Amino acid sequence: MARILLSLLMFCCLSLHAQNVITRDIPTPNASDLGKYGEVPVSYFTGQPNISIPLNTYYFKGYPLSIYLQYDACGVLVNSLPGWTGHNWTLIAGGSITRIQKNVPDEWKQQKRTKYGEFHNYFENPNRINEGDPVSDVTFSDDFKTYDLEPDVFVFNFQGKTGKFIYGNDGQWKVISEDNIDVLFDVKDESNYISPFIPNYPCKSSVKAVPKCIKGFTLRDDKGYVYIFGGDNSCIDYGINFFSQVQDNQNDSFIAKTWYLTKIKDKYGNTVFRFNYERGPFIAQFINSYNSLLTNDNAEYGGLTGTMFASSLESNAIFPYGGMLNSPVYLKSIIPGESEPLATFESSYIPLTTDELYPNLNLNNHPVCQTPANSGLELFMYLCYNGYGSKYSQFRYGGPYTIKDKTILKYTRLKVLDKIKFPTYSIELKYNYNNRMHLDEVKIIYGKESMSYQMVYNNFHHLPNDYLSQASDHWGYYNGMNSNSYNNFNKEVNDCSSNGQLTTLYYPTGGYTTFLFEHNTYGAYCDNYTNHLIEPAAKKTFTGGLRIKEICDFDGMNKSPVRKRIFSYNIPGSERSSGQLCALPLYSFRASTSTSFSKNTSVVPLSNTFGPHVGYSYVTVTEADHSSNCYHYSNISDYPNIMPGRTWGSTPPTRTDHSYLYGKILDESTYSSDGKLIEKAVYSYTKNPIIDKIQTTDLIWNKPNSYVTPFYTGSIYYYDIPKFNLLAKETTTYIGSHQQTNTDNYEYTLKSLPLSLPYSHRSWINVISGHAKSRLGKTQRTVYEYPFDDYRASATAYQTTKYFNLSPIGTKNYYNSTLINGEQTIYKMINDSVSVPSMKIRINRDLSVDTIETYLAYSKKFYEVSAYKPYNKSITKTGVSWGGYPEYVGYQEANCDNPRKSESWYYWTNSGKLTDVLYPNGNFMTYYYDSFDRLIEATDVFGNITQRIKYHTRKNEK
Template identity: 25%
Template sequence: MIFIPKTDSLSVQILTGFLLLFPYFLYGQQKVENNKYASQSILTSSPVASSVLVYGNTPVSQYTGTPDINVPIHQVSFKDLSVNISLQYHHANGSKPDVFPGPVGNGFSLNNGGVITRISRGVTQNNFPSGTPIPVDFNPTADADWSSNAKMQNHIKTQTIFTNNNGRYDEYAYNFGGTSGKFYIDQNDGFRIKTAQGEDILVEKEVLVSKSFTIPAETQTPSGCTTTPYSNIITQANFIYKFTLTDSKGVKYTFGGTDPSIEFTRPGMGYGVFDVNNQNTVATSWYLTSILSPNGYKIDLNYIRDKFYITNEISVSDRIIAPNSWADNDNFPKGKVIKSTLFHPCYLDEIITPASKVKFTWSTASSQLGYNFSVNCSSPTDLNSQIYFYAYPQVKDATLSGRFPNKLDKVEVSTTAGTLKKTVEFGYTNSTSTRLKLLTLTTKAGTESMPPYQFGYNTAVPLPAYLSFKTDDWGFYNNKGDLYMSSTDPIYYYNLFNSATERQLYLNSRKPDVNYTQAEILTKITYPTGGYTEYEYENNDYGREAKYWPASILENTGGIQYTGGLRIKRISDYDFANHKATEKKYYYKKDYATGGSSSSGVLSFQPLHYAFFSGTVTAPARYVGTSSQPNFTGTMTYRQYSTDPMNAVTYNKGSHISYSEVTELNLDGSYTVFKFKNFDNGYHDNPAENYVSDNSNVGEFWKEDEMNSLELERGQLLSEGAYNSTNTLVQNSVYNYNDDAGRFNNNVRRIKFIPNPIFSVNYPSLRYTATLIYVYYPYLKTKTVTNYDQGGSIAKATSYTYAANRLMSTQSFLNSKAQTVLVSNKYPHDYPSDPVNLAMANKHIIAPVIETTTSVSGVQVNLVHTNYYAPFTGIYVPQNIQVKNGTNPIETRQNFNQYDNQGNLLEQQKPGDVKETYLWGYQGQYIVAKVLGSDFSTVQSQISQPILDNAATATDANIRTELNKIRTALAGQAMVTTYTYNALVGNSSITDPAGKVIHYEYDIFSRLKSLHNNDASGNVRVSYCYNYAGQAVPCTALAPTGSIAASTLALISEEPPLPVTLTEFNAVKYEQSALLSWKTTMETNSDRFEIERSINGKQWLKLGSVPSQGENNGTQRYSFTDSLPVIGAQSHGENLYRIKMIDSDGTFAYSRIQSLIFGTDSKVSIYPNPITIGENINLLIDDISTVLNIKIYDSTGTLVHQSSPQRKIAANKISAGLYMIQITYMDGSISTHRVVKQ
């Protein structure tokens, strides 16, 4: 029998017989919209999958006070495809004692591809409340009146339960390639993306009617606990086997599609409870398995599945209803309950490209702290805990104790031929008394090792054992949450929560404690160079709290209050021991610039641990009745209590703490104030569409449900004010975003069926809430930058509009003449009648800009149109570029004559100009020859393409011999430049049109070491050294008579080296003339300097000659004036200058190139070109503030880079190939520049 006393103090009478009610609360947690007043154990992704997702979901901004701590490991790349392997530290917001470490140590996540993780939100036909109608499989949101009172009332009267067999109500979180977000199935059964990022993603799925998975076999130790036959096969019906996400460039990312790449999760059971038809086995994660270019090449990611492991959580949670006849059969106190989750994990085994393979090595992470309880089904110790798995056929009599996930031991990078290029090894703690922590990260090559990354933690405050109850309300360590949790008597907890005094003491024990929140947090990273970064944290606090139903803000009357977790306080960078190079401090105050002291923090919810009701209840809208309660009237007493917050962090509120204003203080006293959208400044949630509920007089249960969340907009930067050290505002940027009232119509509809806390089989009290999930694009609408100087100010405003697919349509601003400049873009979907553009749009290749027009005061001044075609099936590339200036006729400026079947450009030319041909090798990855003055057919006929395709397995000498056939055959007819490569590293040699060779030498760690003349044993012309801490690398000796640091367009002289040391070469404009000056420090047998000019970097014109001193050991200065530079026209005003330094015996070398702009068609020059040395593209321009933006397009017309004005652009992530750099100026004009990345 079950005895429920009438007093608030529960005495000795307790349950004498144990009964289990299967239908609803046993396994419904992972399938049904949960009762938010009940302790929950929702099936989640594994620590491995969760750690991957954290990279995209953990906010990295001042808005949450979370620093971006990232450690690069390796970038896997092939052409324009890449996978970045790195570590991300995500515990900078505090350590949670009951969260088990991931595969690279506590607090770190491994970014090594991507994952889609499922959050189940609905009910299936095998999982629904007992005593209610059978679920119906239909879409309740399809009708226009889906949320009307009539429809909602009908749902509650019939107790309609919507099944989720097709995943209609699920939420899928994705993360790959720096892109993250969620997608849903909408009311029209189509996928909808929810992300603040400007990337339109096409989602497709492959569903299998039935699918069986083989998991690793488990050793069986017969226990007699179950007669269930053992099987290592998991069977799933109507199963999503594969997702394909296509980005706006047409690149397809496949998740799943192979058996070992799909992870399964299972809940623990109470003793004696059996699995039915695998219904509790849920696929929670699909890992990235391939990246496929629309041009046909791809990167594959292969996985392995290892044996299962288990994680646990603990709580005290009960729900007591009187009279007992209205309650379920578990209507009694149960005390502490452990809930376990079993994972069938997946681990990345290798990443394969046509040029490389990256191998991951794993081992069981058993040398770490584990759980201090064991599970023995033959003599169960806790019938209330959900810790048993023996009824699962795939577990049965397998050992459950000592189950740990794997840790990553090393990453090996090799060529496809099997040559090992580098190894990255992970070093961890090795103790069963502490959590697994990453200590070192060491890069090795051959027998040598670089100094390691070293990671330091706050070990002065150790974390407690798992399941110790020593946490605050948000799961962070506080070392006192267990003060009232030591009893094993369930009656004790009932009395604890029902005594107002004792309950308050317990609630106080769940507050944060600043002395413990920082336990074992990362505090220092030491780099291989010997420099290091130190991190200082402080506890989160808040000055106000968000309230719901209705949305409002409650100010703290008692001042600043602490809440769970950490925020960054200070980041200090040291270039060597005790020498601070930079430092940033952070202040989370309102009105910092004027001395404000109130916290800018906003708490998104206040935890709830106890609920009580006693009063008259009436029958629910649908009540069948029983013989003892045919009419159901009377008084009910209801109590609910839980150590976990009963209103735990809900799905769409985001972080539990956020900051509306944050100040970043620099070491020199200057600072920047950032202000963000938040609950307290106009971006609280919108009201839900509707709700209906039984027993609203008992409690406003729906107030714990979601409203229409504005999570998409919260955290967007509103303004950024820069102040100097004297507290003077010098620049203020104000940002406005998509505020179209119609944006809320872009949504996914949801009706949530939720049992009320007083629900039981005998008393089915329910509610339904109709809400919207907003999926619009919260794009930047306007940006206004105001600069303050000498009492005045200058403001510049830029406005943007976007198409429905998140691509920028227009950009407008005022130029210096107060004229409105409008830049408009068109994309493939804007040309539905053109078969090529239509085909591109149908393949989701939507990002290429087909046409850009620039208008000034409503008058079009420029048009650039790119025509695409398909030289091979499915390969879409530019055919030509047409330009129209003003009212002039449109004219073709560039033709792209021929491509290969990977979309590599083979031949191009300007109308009426010579042809420029490219040969590709190394499986189509790199340009191996550039020929100016001949067509592709002629050039290709001179060589064997298979030799070039397989160049990675041949010697450089053999490849140069093959390429020299072109040079020999076309001698005197064309200019031939050829290239060879060191696999996975970079150029190994460049041979210029004169046949001079520059050899690139790398050290064992693939770092550029030196440049040689003629052959690998030739004199060193440039040397690089890397002086890491404890590992000084000497520079290679230079030629004894000096060296010339040649540009990538330079010819290096024959031996002996040129006896001239050029230390300086400058070019400046003076009115319409170019003033050139240079300086030497040593001249031996020098004859003269010839000055040359070019408008395209190919053909050079000799302008004049300056005699040298001949013999000199001191500093000599020279100058030359070009009185007639090329202005505008074909060069767009760009003049390139170089000096040819000639010895008396005819030996010569070239200086670096300098550039000047004359006229108005172009104002900038780009160098170096080709890009071979260093990682920057440099813009030479007089005034960078005249530039609006910079865009870089590859040879297919795909945008690969876009940025605000900057003089240096990192090119290390740009693959080899031909690129067009488009620079848009403040006056609306545009200049384009061709560059080659080698």
């Protein structure tokens, strides 16, 4: 009878409120700063200028390593802790891979299961979502209890290369990047996993081991350079839910969040650069995370008398915060090869306690603390418990816990980068702590000499000192509208978001640049449910963050700028903003016929998974003389996101994100000061750039309690894997009434390449195979040949299959379809299967071949050419290199009665500066540098000055 009655139930919705999934994945401040540049491109498309301070560029074995500071000009996120270089500044020196966790970590092996049987992580069953009927509720309800069906996303940023990679349903890594990147991580190899820096659960009575984490990744670029991230616990950031460090908790443990670059190797396995790190004290990070769920089931017996009513209310209003306990590492030194350190990094602790960063946070209000049987010692074991010797206390700020301490947050602290030491000079970073830590000066020091970069900001002291402030707009930027009520807060954008923004940057030369920013705007937005692009009645609507409006460059001697640029983001000839918003803020939605959610942060992401929240289709840059350039970029309207195959619970759908296709230049127009079109370039791209897909789901099976009907929320969606190519560029130049059009056409080879080393796997590659230039009816065309084109020669193929070197091995040049000439490099095997160039040949017009150079000998380690024969076969040239620079170069003419020799000698500093050259004729040149490694003078063998350079440097006054 119960079955019959239940089948007749009819459900209706009552007034409902609120649910927020508490964020469980907050990266450390340094990792978060580095991750920005893997997520959002620095370009006019986002309204962001490229503001950076160069610190050092060092070449070793031909590899350039740049160290600099990068500024994020979007505005200050009011509740994001500063990294070790202060708000919005990021040290770019090595690189990192940061995990965006989806569901549980891909490698997670759950230790304690009370029911449902064994849990299977994503690495074990990446294709589970594709098996059977993916839209079967029964299948999903079973799978959710025993399988992780959603892969993590790994964001990388190193040496100018950015992107993401995801483990595909077919068991191959999929890379989303403009670069050719090969990911080396065999998920089945147990040696690729490591126990965390704290290897046991927080227990007094046992030492049960926690699950192992990913030890690190190895990435290769298309020149064969190898980048090793992680490898041991000294170079991995870990994190755990702050409220999971409870005694005897065996469900949560520290998870590897970020892996830092530890080594760069060449394709032959030689170390080019090493990066060393040290672990700092714990960092406590918290977020506003109010959530509640009110579920009402109102059921009537169809045709019968009586009703049934079930209600459930869940809320975290008593303690509306989420948090992470992170254990970060910090860069300590950079070492070229096996030599002395190039750079060492000195840091200290910021003069602000964690309690001062969160002045209104009271951990005692957490519900678990209200349970009589619990105490702080049992709840926050990693910060309080002193057992196991120094296992926990060694990672705290201040050491062992003492009962007299009023707050456990005393044992957490942020660090600050104070100084960078190079062999010939050092750099000191000065900060201001007026409300918030921000970089004030970068001082370059050599002995008693110094020069500085100095910064001026807009009202940094107006920002709140509370990092759990309610005074933020929808996107997290400051709006000054504080509220203590989660049901009545104002998140609109206003002028307060410019507080803390950089306004002036002074240079060591005495010159300076001023920046004027304004609010981002949009003229169209993407509907959260239909994915349609909608133009509101208002032509411009403010959205979060800032964009550049004006840049003025001054030489420091004149009051007028030497250059002034003004930026406009409207559709040309219109007052409508060209900004396209990826989503509108949404704070509640109906999850089923009986349940809806709302919260104090948007329930839909306000930025794309892989891009900014707003991008501009048109940007016009006007110079002081009124000449201008107008740039047209691809945007949501050109490559809309894709709706999921199915969505449950009327939730806003998880769309297939295409934001990595945005910001491509479509056309560029140059105008004279009188408004006449001078030149226009039009760009064409791949029409269908998607080469692969990953199917996944973020479905959640919800059952608030035993009285309420369970329901699903979420979607089945895809990650699209693109390879996006420029196919043509058409440039038209206008001269009076005449015009001339030149065209560049490009061809590419796109393929999934089988690779055998270090283990069998496949990697998508995308390389240019041809480039044709058409001018005045004539066409010049270059065709490129690659190692993978010639599998008949194992030595040549090794460049790709073993080293992942995708550099061209040959070219052929055509003029109006007629072969003119070409070149090709032939490879050979030496020293136990090492592939090196054997000779370089020239292909003539009649297809005959000449040998240009024959390579006779190589250095033993880096396999640099030490002897070769040019086209004149009677001459052998020899050379010795050190640190990537030639130390000795000479030649010897053989087969003659009087052999002739000629030698040149080169002398270098440790930092790669050329100091002396001895030529075969006896001439001797000497080069002199100042304290900052800048060339100031050159003299000949007689001491005569052949060149002298003076630099204009004066003290800046803010």
